[in-house]
Every structure is written in C-alpha cells, then in structure tokens.
Amino acid sequence: MTTEAALAAIRSLLGPRGVVEDARDQAPYLEEPRKLFPGRAALVTRPADRDQLAGVLRLCHAARLPVIPLGGRTGLVGGTTSQEGPPPVLISLERLNRILALDAKAMTMTVQAGCILENIHRAAEAEGLLFPINLGARGSCMIGGNISTNAGGIQVLRYGNTRDLVLGLEVVLPDGEIWDGLRALRKDNTGYDMKQLFIGAEGTLGVVTAAVLRLFPRPEEVQTAFLALPDAAAAIGLYALAQRLSGGTLSAFELIQRFGVEISCRFGGGVDPLSAPAPWYVLLEMSGAADGSLRATLEALLEAAMEQGLVLDGTIAESSAQAASLWHLREALVDSQQFEGASIKHDIAVPISLVPDFLVQAGAAALAVIPTARL
C-alpha cells in the first residue's frame, strides 16, 4: 500500500472529526513543553474509539508508515515528536477519554487511555478513594501517557510507580490486532505478566487504549512540612528517621536544591516560606487516619531531626492552602527551568544511600564537560 493510499483510507475511516487538517490546529500536536524538539506529521489523527484506532494502525502497518501515539504531550523528553525519517502519523488518544467503570468495593477503576489524570483523581475522590499517581502535569497528562512512561510522581515512595498500580491493560498492537488484558484481578498468577512489557514502553510495542487501575482508601488527613537542610547527606538521615518514626505514613519526600527554590520563586510564583536560605530542602508529607496522631508524629520527627542536626529550620502547613503553596514551590520548578536557559532533563534512579555521593560525582563530571553549567 502506498503512503497516499493509506492516508486517504485513514481520512475516510475517521471522517472529518477524526483528522486535524488545518496547519494552525495542528501546531499544538507538533510541540512539546520544552519547545526543544519540534515535530512533523504526515497526518494528525483523533480516533473516536479503539476500533478506529486499530484501523489506523492496520493501514499504517500496511504502508510501513511510522506512528506516534499522543497522550497529553507533557512528556519532557521529546517522546511525542520526531525529527528524522518519514513524517509520522500522529494518533491522539484525546477522544478515548471515558471512565468505563469504578468498583468502589474492589477499589478498581477501568478507564480509557485518553482520560486526563486529574479527572481520574476526581472520580476516585468522589468515592472516598485515591489513585496515587500525582504529578505537576496532572491537569493535562493522560493515563495512557502515564502508563507508557511508567510515571513516578510525588507519592512514589509509598505507592510505587505506575507499573505497580495497573491491574489490566488493553493494547492495540502495531498491526492493528487487539491485545486484551483488561483484567481486574488482584491475584493473577497465570503465566507471564505481559502487560508489564507495555508499561514504560513509550508506545514502541503498541498503543494502550484502556487500563484497570488500583485504587486506595483516601487518607483522611495529610500533614505537609518544608524543611531546610545543611546538605544532601542530611536528607538520607532524615529519610531513615522519617520512615522509622512515621509508622508507614510517609507519603512524599522531595529533595530540592536552593537553586530550584530560587527559580520557582523567580519565574513560577513560588514563595519561600523560610526566613533564611539553606543549601537543600525537603518537602515532606505524611498521610493517614484523622485520629490526631499525624501532626504529633510530624512534630516529634522534626524535633528529633533538629536535635541530630539533620534539619536547620522548617515550617509545617497550617491549612490546605499553605500545603498547596509548599507543593507549588516544587511543581513550578519544572516549568520555571526554561526561563533560565537551556536545561538538561534527567530522571536517574540510584540506591537511596548513594544519592549524596552521586550528586558530588555527577556534578563534577557535568562541570568537567560544561564548566559554566549550574547544577
């Protein structure tokens, strides 16, 4: 099949609502948040359902046309754009945006891949439940994108990555065949766990069209603190202490450098709540039952941490608005970076106890290559 024949067949399969032809309307589909990797497209498509999407893939496969699935296009590494080879057919999941089922007793939710993460949060909250993947892009990223990047987010310590939170998946394979693994079983010990291949695969093995997600009881109370630290090594001591004293209620622990707080305040509307600057900070959150013990546990942790010299200063949010303001410091950091010039994004995992050493060694290695870099 020729490219022209395949594109014509896709147009007729999807109808006018299913393709974006106007150059101005296409522009957002060819961009990514950092504006570093401009995209191109042979055609921008918006299938209405799984079967239309399968039809698009079948035709692209027959014509050997490259395809890129698009979620909310909030990924920071150019995964939705391509600069080389034949222009791809872009497949936006935006119309597959329905929550298909929510089983509050079994604590599962079945969703189409184009559901915006924040809408999933809201649906879970309405039932007193929690879907714990949470990140700054929650208002635009889609669950299919979260699954395909195996997103971590700010509660990964307690609940794990997306990989740990998906019970079942439905995927359209590159030739248009449908792989149906949309199961909601808590215990599934049958053979290979095929869905795990597609999680974190960035669309290279197929297009995720639906998923069954694990939900959790929604914590009744959340306590948030922003703490100043003398150095990164103190964060490791603080983390161990927090795990020991918090009785499993530690739900977030974000280590932030002074430079990050500065750009978040300068460009992102963040407000530094502490009177004196410190080299490092930890944004810490505990969540659990509303039995009054959480605040006392957090205060005891801070007292012990200050006695041990792990924490220099800190503040505990007195209201949900204050907690949101502390979180804003962290979340605005991502977008604020672009105003400071070019930045190199990375998502590096090292064993917790090696983080301080890693920072020293990686910093020295980066400065050896780019002596003017700010770390």
Ligand SMILES: Cc1cc2nc3c(=O)[nH]c(=O)nc-3n(C[C@H](O)[C@H](O)[C@H](O)COP(=O)(O)OP(=O)(O)OC[C@H]3O[C@@H](n4cnc5c(N)ncnc54)[C@H](O)[C@@H]3O)c2cc1C
């Ligand atoms: C302010 C901000 C904060 C962020 N914070 C975090 C964070 O804390 N943790 C984190 O992990 N990431 C974070 N990110 C990065 C990004 O939001 C996540 O990677 C998110 O999971 C991407 O979802 P998306 O729908 O935008 O995917 P997209 O950017 O649209 O796509 C990402 C990749 O997945 C593929 N893909 C998308 N949908 C599908 C599908 N249905 N089937 C198959 N492949 C698909 C795409 O082709 C692409 O390769 C942040 C981004 C921003 C802008």
